[in-house]
Amino acid sequence: xxxxxxxxxxxxxxxxxxxxxxxxxxxxxxxxxxxxxxxxxxxxxxxxxxxxxxxxxxxxxxxxxxxxxxxxxxxxxxxxxxxxxxxxxxxxxxxxxxxxxxxxxxxxxxxxxxxxxxxxxxxxxxxxxxxxxxxxxxxxxxxxxxxxxxxxxxxxxxxxxxxxxxxxxxxxxxxxxxxxxxxxxxxxxxxxxxxxxxxxxxxxxxxxxxxxxxxxxxxxxxxxxxxxxxxxxxxxxxxxxxxxxxxxxxxxxxxxxxxxxxxxxxxxxxxxxxxxxxxxxxxxxxxxxxxxxxxxxxxxxxxxxxxxxxxxxxxxxxxxxxxxxxxxxxxxxxxxxxxxxxxxxxxxxxxxxxxxxxxxxxxxxxxxxxxxxxxxxxxxxxxxxxxxxxxxxxxxxxxxxxxxxxxxxxxxxxxxxxxxxxxxxxxxxxxxxx
Amino acid sequence: xxxxxxxxxxxxxxxxxxxxxxxxxxxxxxxxxxxxxxxxxxxxxxxxxxxxxxxxxxxxxxxxxxxxxxxxxxxxxxxxxxxxxxxxxxxxxxxxxxxxxxxxxxxxxxxxxxxxxxxxxxxxxxxxxxxxxxxxxxxxxxxxxxxxxxxxxxxxxxxxxxxxxxxxxxxxxxxxxxxxxxxxxxxxxxxxxxxxxxxxxxxxxxxxxxxxxxxxxxxxxxxxxxxxxxxxxxxxxxxxxxxxxxxxxxxxxxxxxxxxxxxxxxxxxxxxxxxxxxxxxxxxxxxxxxxxxxxxxxxxxxxxxxxxxxxxxxxxxxxxxxxxxxxxxxxxxxxxxxxxxxxxxxxxxxxxxxxxxxxxxxxxxxxxxxxxxxxxxxxxxxxxxxxxxxxxxxxxxxxxxxxxxxxxxxxxxxxxxxxxxxxxxxxxxxxxxx
Numbered sequence: 001x002x003x004x005x006x007x008x009x010x011x012x013x014x015x016x017x018x019x020x021x022x023x024x025x026x027x028x029x030x031x032x033x034x035x036x037x038x039x040x041x042x043x044x045x046x047x048x049x050x051x052x053x054x055x056x057x058x059x060x061x062x063x064x065x066x067x068x069x070x071x072x073x074x075x076x077x078x079x080x081x082x083x084x085x086x087x088x089x090x091x092x093x094x095x096x097x098x099x100x101x102x103x104x105x106x107x108x109x110x111x112x113x114x115x116x117x118x119x120x121x122x123x124x125x126x127x128x129x130x131x132x133x134x135x136x137x138x139x140x141x142x143x144x145x146x147x148x149x150x151x152x153x154x155x156x157x158x159x160x161x162x163x164x165x166x167x168x169x170x171x172x173x174x175x176x177x178x179x180x181x182x183x184x185x186x187x188x189x190x191x192x193x194x195x196x197x198x199x200x201x202x203x204x205x206x207x208x209x210x211x212x213x214x215x216x217x218x219x220x221x222x223x224x225x226x227x228x229x230x231x232x233x234x235x236x237x238x239x240x241x242x243x244x245x246x247x248x249x250x251x252x253x254x255x256x257x258x259x260x261x262x263x264x265x266x267x268x269x270x271x272x273x274x275x276x277x278x279x280x281x282x283x284x285x286x287x288x289x290x291x292x293x294x295x296x297x298x299x300x301x302x303x304x305x306x307x308x309x310x311x312x313x314x315x316x317x318x319x320x321x322x323x324x325x326x327x328x329x330x331x332x333x334x335x336x337x338x339x340x341x342x343x344x345x346x347x348x349x350x351x352x353x354x355x356x357x358x359x360x361x362x363x364x365x366x367x368x369x370x371x372x373x374x375x376x377x378x379x380x381x382x383x384x385x386x387x388x389x390x391x392x393x394x395x396x397x398x399x400x401x402x403x404x405x406x407x408x409x410x411x412x413x414x415x416x417x418x419x420x421x422x423x424x425x426x427x428x429x430x431x432x433x434x
Numbered sequence: 435x436x437x438x439x440x441x442x443x444x445x446x447x448x449x450x451x452x453x454x455x456x457x458x459x460x461x462x463x464x465x466x467x468x469x470x471x472x473x474x475x476x477x478x479x480x481x482x483x484x485x486x487x488x489x490x491x492x493x494x495x496x497x498x499x500x501x502x503x504x505x506x507x508x509x510x511x512x513x514x515x516x517x518x519x520x521x522x523x524x525x526x527x528x529x530x531x532x533x534x535x536x537x538x539x540x541x542x543x544x545x546x547x548x549x550x551x552x553x554x555x556x557x558x559x560x561x562x563x564x565x566x567x568x569x570x571x572x573x574x575x576x577x578x579x580x581x582x583x584x585x586x587x588x589x590x591x592x593x594x595x596x597x598x599x600x601x602x603x604x605x606x607x608x609x610x611x612x613x614x615x616x617x618x619x620x621x622x623x624x625x626x627x628x629x630x631x632x633x634x635x636x637x638x639x640x641x642x643x644x645x646x647x648x649x650x651x652x653x654x655x656x657x658x659x660x661x662x663x664x665x666x667x668x669x670x671x672x673x674x675x676x677x678x679x680x681x682x683x684x685x686x687x688x689x690x691x692x693x694x695x696x697x698x699x700x701x702x703x704x705x706x707x708x709x710x711x712x713x714x715x716x717x718x719x720x721x722x723x724x725x726x727x728x729x730x731x732x733x734x735x736x737x738x739x740x741x742x743x744x745x746x747x748x749x750x751x752x753x754x755x756x757x758x759x760x761x762x763x764x765x766x767x768x769x770x771x772x773x774x775x776x777x778x779x780x781x782x783x784x785x786x787x788x789x790x791x792x793x794x795x796x797x798x799x800x801x802x803x804x805x806x807x808x809x810x811x812x813x814x815x816x817x818x819x820x821x822x823x824x825x826x827x828x829x830x831x832x833x834x835x836x837x838x839x840x841x842x843x844x845x846x847x848x849x850x851x852x853x854x855x856x857x858x859x860x861x862x863x864x865x866x867x868x
Contacts, residue, residue, distance in 0.1 A: 016542075017539075017542040018539045018541075018546060020537075020868075022539075023563075023565070023566070024566075025570075043560060043561055044562065046538060046539060046560060046562045046566070047560045080777075080813060080814060103454075103814060104480060105451075105452045105453065105454050105455075105456075105480060106452070107452075108450075108452035112451070112452060122762065122814065123763055125481075125760050125762050125773070125830060126477060126760050126773070127477055128478065128479060128480045129457075132458075132480070136459075150763050151763065154830055157831065184765055184815070185763070186765070326560050327559075328618060329557055329584050329588075329619070331584065331612055331618055331619060331620070331621055332614075337618045339537070339556070339557075343514075343842075343846055347782065348776055348781065378617070380537060381617055383617070395587060396557075396588055397560075409813070434849070
C-alpha cells in the first residue's frame with residue numbers, strides 16, 4: 001500500500017466509543033474529528049486527553065530539517081518514540097531519509113503504513129523476527145532495510161537465515177560499537193573490526209556501515225558527557241576509516257549512524273569531518289524525541305543544545321506534547337486528585353509537570369504558581385500538591401495541563417492523540433501502534 | 435451486542451503483522467492461533483512476548499469464586515487491571531457480580547463487550563464522561579451502573595446532568611469514604627454522612643451505598659496496615675449503619691464496597707459482620723490483581739494472605755503472567771542485553787524478575803541462579819546482570835522468562851497476550867483495550 005492509501009485507510013476508520021480522550025457515544029469516522037471543533041478549554045473532550053500542539057510539531061519538523069541540511073547529515077528519526085504513521089509521514093515529508101525502529105514488529109507496522117527505508121537500531125535475533133524482515137525484503141525489492149550486529153553469533157544466525165530464505169539481495173548490516181558498562185555493541189575497536197570482516201565475508205550479508213548510540217552517555221556531569229560523546233564519535237569515525245581501508249564496504253554509500261535526542265549536535269559536527277573515503281559516507285542521525293521534545297528530561301538537554309547552537313529561547317525545539325486532566329476531588333486544602341495516572345503519562349524519568357489550570361469555558365489557561373507539583377501517581381490518578389501558603393481556588397471540574405518527561409513513555413499510553421491549535425481546539429487525530 | 439457475539443467478533447478479527455509477540459508475516463484470524471501450536475520454548479513466537487498461564491488463570495478464577503462464597507461477599511473485579519474482554523468474560527462466568535472500572539472510556543469498552551453491571555470506582559466529573567455513562571443507561575435499561583462521589587460539587591454536577599438528560603431512572607451513587615493524606619474520598623464520617631443526605635435529597639440521583647479503598651494503606655509495616663485496614667472497614671460499616679438509620683437508602687439492597695488486592699480478606703471478614711439493617715447489604719470486593727497475581731509486589735502480599743487463610747504453598751493465588759524475551763547481546767561477561775524494555779514489562783514498583791533461561795528447542799527451562807537480576811530497563815532493552823562468581827552459559831538467542839511486579843502496568847503494554855499451557859505451548863490469545 002502507498003503511504004497515501006494507508007493513511008487514508010487510517011483516517012477513514014470508524015472510532016468506537018471508549019478510545020481515550022474522545023467524547024463520543026456513537027462510532028465516529030476519524031477524519032470527521034476536526035469538523036467537531038472540540039475545544040479542550042471548554043472541556044468538550046473526555047479526560048484525561050493527550051494533546052499534540054500543531055504549531056510546535058510543525059516548528060520542530062522544520063527546525064530539524066534545517067539542522068540536518070546545515071550539517072550535511074541525514075535523519076532517520078527513531079520511530080519507536082511515537083509509533084505513529086501520521087507522524088512518520090510528517091517526518092518523511094519533512095526530509096527524513098528513513099525511519100529508525102527497534103523491533104521487527106515495529107518494522108512490520110511502519111511498512112504497513114508506507115515506510116520503505118528502515119534502520120533497525122537493534123540486534124535481530126529471534127527466528128520469527130528474522131523471518132518477518134526477510135519476508136518484507138523478499139516481497140518488496142523497494143524496501144530498504146539495515147540492522148545492527150555486535151556478535152559472531154548474530155552474524156552466523158543472520159547469514160544462515162538469509163541463505164535459507166534464498167534472498168536475491170544481501171542483508172545489509174552495521175557493526176554496532178558499544179560502550180563499556182553500557183548496552184549492546186562491541187566493546188573494543190578490534191572486536192568491531194573483526195566483526196566487520198566477518199560480515200563482509202559472510203554469505204548473504206553485506207557490511208553497510210558503522211553504528212553507535214551516544215545517548216547512553218547522558219550522566220550527571222554535562223562536561224564529562226560532552227567529552228565522552230566527542231571521543232565516541234571519533235571512535236566510530238576511526239572504525240569506519242579502518243574498515244574502509246580494508247575494503248570491507250561494497251555498497252555505493254557507507255552508513256555512519258549515531259545520534260539520540262540529547263547530543264545529536266556533537267554527532268552531526270563530528271560526522272561532518274569524515275571525508276575522503278573510498279566511497280561517499282552517509283551520516284545518519286536517529287533522534288526520536290526531537291519531534292515533540294518534552295517539559296522534563298529532554299527539555300533540559302535541548303535547552304543546552306539550543307545554547308550550543310546559539311539559538312535564542314523559542315528558536316529551538318519546542319515542547320509539543322501535553323496531557324490534560326480534570327480535578328476529580330479536592331479532599332484536603334493542599335491536595336487535588338486528578339483523573340490522570342500511570343496509564344496516561346510518563347513516570348519513568350520524572351513525574352508530569354503541572355503547567356496550567358483552567359476553569360472550563362472562555363479565557364485562557366493560567367500558569368500554576370510555584371510549588372504546585374504532581375507528587376505521586378497511581379494507575380489512574382495523580383496527586384497534585386498545592387502550596388499551603390498560596391491560595392489556589394482549584395475546584396472539582398477544573399482542568400490541569402501537564403507537560404511530561406520522556407515522550408516515548410507517554411506515546412505508548414495513547415492509541416490516539418488529538419492535535420490541537422494554539423487555542424487548544426482539536427484539528428485532527430493521530431494513531432499510534434504499540 | 436451479547437457477550438457471546440462481541441467475543442466472537444473479537445476472535446474472528448484478522449490480526450495484522452506487527453502485533454507484538456505474533457510470529458506472522460500475513461494476516462491471521464485470531465481464532466486460528468491455537469491451531470498453529472506455537473511453542474514458546476521452541477522460540478516459535480516473536481519476542482518479547484507476554485504470556486498468561488492457562489492453568490494458573492483457571493486456578494485463580496476458581497479460588498476467588500470459592501473465597502467469596504465462603505465469606506458471603508460478591509466480587510466486582512477491577513477491570514482496569516487487564517481491560518481484556520475475554521478475561522472479563524472469564525471473571526463473570528466464574529461468579530463475578532459485575533466489573534469495577536476506573537474511567538468512562540473503560541466503561542464504554544466493557545459495555546461494548548457485553549458487561550452489563552459496572553461499579554465505577556472513581557468520581558465521574560467531566561461533562562463528556564457523564565454524558566457517555568448517561569447515554570449507556572438511557573439506551574439500555576438492563577445496564578446497571580454505580581459511581582462514587584466525595585463532594586457536593588460532584589453531587590451537583592451529576593444531579594444537574596441527569597436531570598438535563600431526562601433520565602427515566604436515577605443515577606445510583608456510593609459515598610466514598612477516604613483516608614487522611616491519601617486519595618479521593620470524604621475525610622470524616624460527618625462529611626460523608628452529610629454527602630449521603632445530599633445524594634438522597636438530590637433530583638435524579640439515589641444513594642446506593644458506601645465505598646472505600648483500603649488498598650492505599652499498604653505501607654512498610656504490615657501489622658500497622660492490618661490495624662488500619664480493620665479500623666477503616668469498621669468506619670465504612672459504621673457509616674453504612676448511620677446512613678441506614680436515617681433511611682437514606684431506598685434501593686432493594688445496600689452496597690458496601692472496598693477491597694484491593696492486598697487485604698481483601700480483612701474486608702471480607704469485616705463486611706460479613708454487617709447485618710440487621712433496614713434492607714439486605716451487598717458486600718462487594720473489587721480486587722483486580724487476584725486474577726494473575728505477580729512475582730513481585732502482590733506476590734509478597736498474597737503469600738501473607740494465603741498464610742492468614744491457612745493455605746499451604748500452591749493452594750492460594752498463583753502468578754499467571756510472564757514476559758519472555760531473547761538475549762540479543764552478551765557484550766560483557768556479567769551482562770546480557772534482553773529484547774524487553776519499558777514498552778513490555780512493569781517497572782513502576784519493581785523491575786521484572788528473571789526467573790528462568792532456556793535454549794530454544796527441547797527440554798524444560800532452567801531456574802536462573804541467585805544473583806541474576808534485571809538491573810535496568812530502557813524503552814526496548816533490559817540489562818540482565820549475571821553473577822561474576824557463577825558461570826552461566828547464556829548465549830545470544832537464549833530465552834529468559836521473567837515474572838513481573840504489578841500486573842496493571844504490564845497488561846497496558848500488550849494489545850494482545852498469548853495464553854499458554856504448562857509446556858508454554860500457545861492455546862489462544864486475549865485482547866486488551868487501553
